[in-house]
Amino acid sequence: MKKIRLNTFYANINTVFTFIIILAFPVLVSVMNSFLRNSKHYSFFIEFNSAYGISKGTPVRLRGINIGHIQNIKIQVNSVLTLAKINSSSIYIPKNSIIETNQTGLLNETIIDIIPLDPIYKIQELNLDPLSRTCNNYNIICNSMYMEGDRGLNYDDLIRATTRISQRFDDPSFFNLLYIFLQNSIEISDNALEVTMSLSELISLAYICLQKFFFRSHY
Secondary structure (H helix, E strand, O other): OHHHHHHHHHHHHHHHHHHHHHHHHHHHHHHHHHHHHHHOOEEEEEEEOOOOOOOOOOEEEEOOEEEEEEEEEEEOOOOEEEEEEEOOOOOOOEOOEEEEEEEEOOOOEEEEEEEEOOOOOOHHHHOOOOOOOOHHHOOEOOOOOEEEOEEOOOHHHHHHHHHHHHHHHHOHHHHHHHHHHHHHHHHHHHHHHHHHHHHHHHHHHHHHHHHHHHHHHHO
16 A cells, blocks of 8 residues: 555655756757857958047947947058957847947047947748748848948047147248138127118118107198
């Protein structure tokens, strides 16, 4: 009798464990797929007119968040070609995006900012993957794709513009032109004041004449 109860108990335990394994298996498969997908990375090329301070390891940011770095850089005849490595294939970047270099921090560290212009809808339904063969059919940047980058905020340009402005102020011809402009403005304002005074006098005389005319006609 005890053996029958033990056999029944073990059979129930096996059934419960089998049921738990059946329920947990899809969850484990989903977690593993998500982990493997997040561990995969992809890369794409960005072409610039100049290096703008870019080097190996330069951060790549999407909406202000670091998503990768520059893995390689190559100087060509008319441009500079960089290879951007994105940390995860689950990071989707719209094709219609602004890619530009900016400088930040006290040391003017160069970074690459990606600013999406178009949103991405129905990500789960489309099952997007930058590494898939059908990636080119969708509005995202795919693995080994070529993109063009522009120059963004640069402190060297700001310093250069400030220097040019200071040089303009040191130029005597600039002050001569400014003096002539102010003198002409004063003369114009004086003439305008004289014309205004003349008009006010004419209006006063016209008012007096009209007043006398209506007074005589009334009596």
